[in-house]
Amino acid sequence: MASFRTVKGFRDFFPEECAMRNYIFKTWRSVARGYGFVEYEAPVVESTDLYRKKSGDEITSQLFCFLDKADREISLRPEVTPSLARMATTRHRDFKKPMKWFQIGSCFRYEEPQEGRSREFIQFNADILGDASAGSDAELIALSIDVMLAFGIKGEDFAIRLSNRELWTQYLDGKNVPAEHAATFLQIVDKIERAKPEDTANKLAAIGLSLEDVRAFMAAADENHPAFAALRADLTARGLWSYVRIDASIVRGLAYYTGTVFEVFDLKHGLRAVAGGGRYDKLCALMSDGSVDMPAAGFAMGDVVLGILLSKTPGAQFGITDYLNAQCGVDAYVVIADEPQRAHALAAVQALRSAGVRVDYSMAAQKVGKQFQAAENQKARFAIVFGAEYPEVQIKNLVSREQTMVSAGALVGTVVEALKLPVVGPLLA
């Protein structure tokens, strides 16, 4: 048997990649909590019917869906919104409205892997349930902007593409297009910037519409359109309207949006959307068979396109310092220069860790030079040397190269105090 590999479309997170992932998680959490959102999590596996109910039978072609050993139809979740609707409608009486909830976790889609798309990906979901106001749409758009800014992605590097599904509902009403053509029409609009104009014109003609007229309507739907007045006033007050570009071609693929729809996209690299969402006022009623009717809006941001954008954006915060200092380094390395002192050294390791100091040491007997090398590799600020001088112990500052002797009894207090001082010199050079 050849050596094992990851399954197609799945990813390993080696320590450096995991630290980057944790940096992304930390940023998502921190901004969402700043907005008063609370975190929840749903199961990775749900009944396949949950996704059929929301998206129709066709969805199963993109799902990791299976029969389990008891012939239950189950799926790896392709998104979290159906689980959220299930959870929120089941226990809606237990929570004050509006519910501002966020979630971070893996989702799975059976799609061909390519740049910006893997079969397992991590999503950040933020949703507001129980509030139908344009103010909550604005709160979500503001959150998506502040998340981008928190990653160090500047205003010249990204924008919000904004539209409203009602624009097109009203347009189709005005043209007397039957409601059963609405989904087809939205698919045409969704592809209008990429498809050949003659193909688009033919498809529109089949439902009694002309490309020229649709284009003219799109051009007229600018930021002065009354559909955007409340959002514009709100985001202008926050100083965030400059990030927004009206784009009526944004419909979002999912059929369930009912009002505001938006995407976060980069301005320089032509990547897929970094995030997308909108208002979906009918989903809770659909998922609860009408028993709980609750307005809702939200968006999702994936880690894959975001990671690519971070890697391409000079000045974006990579969390590399976090990685080296907080996630993969230690504060002190205990060097056992004289093996008979190991028991004393272990007692000190335990006491230092109990005092909150991150400590490593060599678990097996090892040459002193190798131990100092390990201390450097681990970015330790101090080496603490247990040698024949015990109960005197040497503390060596690996940044400034200063060294002092302390008695073993004073070691923990001395190290804890020393770690409070600013680092002198290039620790991570």
Place this chain on the structure above:
Amino acid sequence: MASFRTVKGFRDFFPEECAMRNYIFKTWRSVARGYGFVEYEAPVVESTDLYRKKSGDEITSQLFCFLDKADREISLRPEVTPSLARMATTRHRDFKKPMKWFQIGSCFRYEEPQEGRSREFIQFNADILGDASAGSDAELIALSIDVMLAFGIKGEDFAIRLSNRELWTQYLDGKNVPAEHAATFLQIVDKIERAKPEDTANKLAAIGLSLEDVRAFMAAADENHPAFAALRADLTARGLWSYVRIDASIVRGLAYYTGTVFEVFDLKHGLRAVAGGGRYDKLCALMSDGSVDMPAAGFAMGDVVLGILLSKTPGAQFGITDYLNAQCGVDAYVVIADEPQRAHALAAVQALRSAGVRVDYSMAAQKVGKQFQAAENQKARFAIVFGAEYPEVQIKNLVSREQTMVSAGALVGTVVEALKLPVVGPLLA
């Protein structure tokens, strides 16, 4: 269609449960990092062959294993160690030894759900690769003890059951029992405390052994046995040996352990093991078809039994304060007492959040009393009232009930400074 439920054996994490989960994650991470471990993550889905290679064909009866749309045999991971062995052997040249790695994530087993066992559960895995010393076994046991202590579980509430597989290898050698009976024998020992003595005696007789002799050997394997000498010296030096109880009936179900084996178990409630692990020096060679031979040891702790133990242990840290303050509360609530001031209020919300203050407010127009009620619900320390007095703004301390007026321009600075002061009065009363 009836309303949707979770799939059998899967769990929702509503905000309070998610905060508890996050508290568990934070504690695992914090103690592991204090020990110099670095975090990694593996895919949730692996090829089924990975698990067959480690555990044999029988393992598939306990797996969520499927064919994907391209007829690949894939499984939801039942544990992370096979993925770790795959990752570590694939890129072992890129990492200094010993590798001290930890991981936190969901695993899945197709087993009957019962107390302490669900089909999706979260594991904390800590492993040391590339070090064959008893010192690294001790480091892992010490880590498992310090994790329990960090949760506020005291020495009277838990202990480490310790054994060594080599005890039994030597025992069987001494009795000239053929090697092919070793697995059967270990299964008998594993159940020796629960099975009927006559059944055990019959099974042992079938491989030429007597129950009396096995019991006598177990009784003699105490803490003075040379197999435990190095571990005992190490953990005694750390002051942790008092947590350890030698128990030769501990073999751990998994066939791949080669030396030290241990379990963390509670002393008062008769729960399943909270954690278990040991040394598995041959796994890397097995998983890489002999190309990378690397000693290894590790343990896993699940969230389910731990959660039950935390709920049953008076004095254990539940993270409830964390939950209320850091995860579900805000620092300030902006009250819009005069709707025409909304734009000014939104500007202040944005400025406060940008300064790191967690802020909520009512996104839709709302009565003032309801807004103050929301502020209390969210445990806000301050209400900031935008009324007709604008540009004067009222700051109301919801704990001490003091109130002051500030000009809008001084608001952010005043709130940031006020949040640095200690809370006066029962914020969470």
